[in-house]
Amino acid sequence: EIVVTQSPATLSVSPGERATLSCRASQSVNSNLAWYQQKPGQAPRLLIYGASTRATGIPDRFSGSGFGTEFTLTISSLQSEDFAVYYCQQYKNWPMYTFGQGTKLEIK
């Protein structure tokens, strides 16, 4: 099983500032990495796939980078609606997909 680890567990950032979230895989997943946003009472929402490709309708303040085992999700200028929990997911190891434990992005 590919273990996916996210850091930090909680990130406190002020609106308008940049947020950087990290995701590490226990072995290389190439670019087979996705990011999701989850708000309370809602299902996860796909943000990024292929490590850096934004899903349909996702604002360009969201960007992803990385390859292999180290990945980053950057939100360039935080809006109020961006405060949520973010998950990364590897999909290289079909079909045993695995998710990280999440990073909670909270208002500072």
Next chain:
Amino acid sequence: EVQLVESGGIVVQPGGSLRLSCAASGFTFGDYIMHWIRQTPGKGLEWVSLINWDGETTYHADSVQGRFTISRDNSKNSLYLQMNSLRPEDTGLYYCAKPSSMVGGVFADWGQGTLVTVSS
């Protein structure tokens, strides 16, 4: 617009059984592999099961292998999860999910989830 509506979640005793359903609309259901994903207090988001287009091929996570069975009825645009020998650690929110048409391994559409509670 894609819609996935899960149902069937209830409180059940350890060792009990349950069948979840997911009603799909807004896309050609029979063209897609479909998945169940759960969110539990212990493990967070966890992929559970997948089924291919015609229902002939299924896969399950090791944690549910031998206890859960995924199935589908394309004539009813419906996905199912039969859950047997339930354990307290199976407690959680169960989502059906449709993969992206661009990349099969990512989940573009999710239902709202149905809550399963395993407790005596």
